[in-house]
Amino acid sequence: MELSATGRAILGMLSIEPKSGYDIKTLADKSARFFWAASYGQIYPELKRLAAAGLAEASEPKGERKRTVYRITPSGKKAVRDWIVATEMTHELRDEGLLKLFFAGALGRDEAEAVVRAKRAAHQAALDELRDIEPFAAQAERFGPHAVLRYGLEFNEFAIRWCDHILNELEN
Amino acid sequence: MELSATGRAILGMLSIEPKSGYDIKTLADKSARFFWAASYGQIYPELKRLAAAGLAEASEPKGERKRTVYRITPSGKKAVRDWIVATEMTHELRDEGLLKLFFAGALGRDEAEAVVRAKRAAHQAALDELRDIEPFAAQAERFGPHAVLRYGLEFNEFAIRWCDHILNELEN
DNA sequence: CGATTCATGTAACTTGTTACATGATTAG
DNA sequence: CTAATCATGTAACAAGTTACATGAATCG
Numbered sequence A, B: 001m002e003l004s005a006t007g008r009a010i011l012g013m014l015s016i017e018p019k020s021g022y023d024i025k026t027l028a029d030k031s032a033r034f035f036w037a038a039s040y041g042q043i044y045p046e047l048k049r050l051a052a053a054g055l056a057e058a059s060e061p062k063g064e065r066k067r068t069v070y071r072i073t074p075s076g077k078k079a080v081r082d083w084i085v086a087t088e089m090t091h092e093l094r095d096e097g098l099l100k101l102f103f104a105g106a107l108g109r110d111e112a113e114a115v116v117r118a119k120r121a122a123h124q125a126a127l128d129e130l131r132d133i134e135p136f137a138a139q140a141e142r143f144g145p146h147a148v149l150r151y152g153l154e155f156n157e158f159a160i161r162w163c164d165h166i167l168n169e170l171e172n
Numbered sequence C: 001c002g003a004t005t006c007a008t009g010t011a012a013c014t015t016g017t018t019a020c021a022t023g024a025t026t027a028g
Numbered sequence D: 001c002t003a004a005t006c007a008t009g010t011a012a013c014a015a016g017t018t019a020c021a022t023g024a025a026t027c028g
Helices: A005-016 A021-032 A040-052 A074-085 A096-104 A109-138 A143-170 B005-016 B021-032 B040-052 B074-085 B096-104 B109-138 B143-170
Strands: A056-058 A070-072 A091-095 B056-058 B070-072 B091-095
Touching: A005 A021, A005 A040, A005 A070, A005 A074, A005 B096, A021 A040, A021 A109, A021 A143, A021 B096, A040 A056, A040 A070, A070 A074, A074 B096, A074 B109, A091 A096, A096 A109, A096 B005, A096 B021, A096 B074, A096 B143, A109 A143, A109 B074, A143 B096, A143 B143, B005 B021, B005 B040, B005 B070, B005 B074, B021 B040, B021 B109, B021 B143, B040 B056, B040 B070, B070 B074, B091 B096, B096 B109, B109 B143
Parallel strands: none
Antiparallel strands: A056 A070, A091 B091, B056 B070
8 A cells, every 4th residue: 555645745744743634734734835735635535544554543533623633653653754764756846937938939028028027926925925934934843844944935036036037138 | 618727838839830749748858847747648638629629720640650730720829828928827846855854853863864965866867957958948049948948957056055055054 | 670769549547626515613 | 693713524527647559660
């Protein structure tokens, strides 16, 4: 029973501390959305699969709000460690702005400029969003979350600089 | 009949010049793979859909090797232009290295270091590959392909610098 | 003449999104 | 009291990958 990339991501979330499906979705949206997204349609079925595989255990739903909290098992911890130390890592990018720019030269300078301006605006919006959550990540005790957030900030800064450079070139 | 993102990408390829499904796959692999991938399983059915929608026309298979070449129609050209000037553009990233780093802090310094080193190596390999195709793109008459290739080069250079910086921090 | 490239396609599968259904609790 | 948030799930759909099948042409 091979664990999918999403299964590993969810198990990773549980390796921090026990969580419900709702918690996982909230954390993913708040901290990892820019490089890893997940929907409820994946999370809830996947949690059941992890439990069936013995990598996590579900608590009985309890509390005023009956939530099912999943806790990682020793064999789940081993799976997370094995995954993290393996050197394979996928990197997939789907950037519609670059795709448009690829073709925009065939239209004209104005069109290419509009594409780059729109791309710049998208990166600026992403940057603003990440800056809003930075204080929250800066006080985290663990190294990872803050490091990846800084990656997000610096990447968007890079992309904005690149757009400015291209706009400059387009104006000759 | 809404055009999918993949449909738009393929129509964009046809806007440069008429192409077969095989041509589209080759071009996509050579020039756009790092920000937009497509498989035969998508390309061939999508070409038929584009033809059915009147956005492209299929030539009769001919030549020594019988290939079916698709040519964009006027209404296809309009669709490409409308798409390019629209400001919406998706940006999706799936970076398993960042995901690993996010969790690696809970394991230890050595594990985090190994993750960053592996991520660095992946970006270096991507950079080498892009450098191999740079001469090919540099002589293109259109602006787009060379611009996006430079984005690929500069992005990977940024990522390598970032990894080096993090490795430095991890060594305190 | 054998390996590689050209060339087209489909079927089965995996993955992921969206929309919907349901209902409790809490904040204003 | 009512809107927002907490909380879990599924069904239908859309998107994308992989593996397979087939065969001609070209290169060394």
